[in-house]
Amino acid sequence: DTAVSQTPKYLVTQMGNDKSIKCEQNLGHDTMYWYKQDSKKFLKIMFSYNNKELIINETVPNRFSPKSPDKAHLNLHINSLELGDSAVYFCASSFRGRYEQYFGPGTRLTVT
Amino acid sequence: DAKTTQPPSMDCAEGRAANLPCNHSTISGNEYVYWYRQIHSQGPQYIIHGLKNNETNEMASLIITEDRKSSTLILPHATLRDTAVYYCIVRVRDDKIIFGKGTRLHILP
Numbered sequence: 001d002t003a004v005s006q007t008p009k010y011l012v013t014q015m016g017n018d019k020s021i022k023c024e025q026n027l028g029h030d031t032m033y034w035y036k037q038d039s040k041k042f043l044k045i046m047f048s049y050n051n052k053e054l055i056i057n058e059t060v061p062n063r064f065s066p067k068s069p070d071k072a073h074l075n076l077h078i079n080s081l082e083l084g085d086s087a088v089y090f091c092a093s094s095f096r097g098r099y100e101q102y103f104g105p106g107t108r109l110t111v112t
Numbered sequence: 113d114a115k116t117t118q119p120p121s122m123d124c125a126e127g128r129a130a131n132l133p134c135n136h137s138t139i140s141g142n143e144y145v146y147w148y149r150q151i152h153s154q155g156p157q158y159i160i161h162g163l164k165n166n167e168t169n170e171m172a173s174l175i176i177t178e179d180r181k182s183s184t185l186i187l188p189h190a191t192l193r194d195t196a197v198y199y200c201i202v203r204v205r206d207d208k209i210i211f212g213k214g215t216r217l218h219i220l221p
Binding site: 043044045090106 | 144146150153154155156157158161197199208209210211213
């Protein structure tokens, strides 16, 4: 069974559209994250939720809105997509207070 | 910004030990050293972490100098599947992970 899964794996869309990426973890973790990896391969944290509460919110445009319906899910909704949003988005999860984070396979978003 | 310095790339022959260095001269007393790796097109994978003692698990060993200003990740018998970007990270437990540029390790057949 996949520990951290993301859907879709690939997403191609046009500028101005609104899209969502979904993440689910079956590890029983209480904390989930979204990371963005741009074309230069820099990996940066965007958001973190603990027990459905936002605990990390980096400087991210408010077009990005995370939603955590429960501890096992963290979705990312992006409004008015821009070319610069093209990247690979990774979801991760962990137990708060533990050391390791488990990452999903990534969602490659291409905005044309 | 990342608090670590790593060589941009390294080569290692298959079957040999791969030793990946990391400098973290400004590390604080309560910051841990973590290592993650990212194999091409996959999500990062946790490898190991340590505070001040040397650590070993099924994947690797972590050697931290006595002054804690540098460390070395050792993959004892590198295989082609170990080709990846390796990230050395220092952080307080529970804090966010800040990834630097990492070291691109090439395992040569």
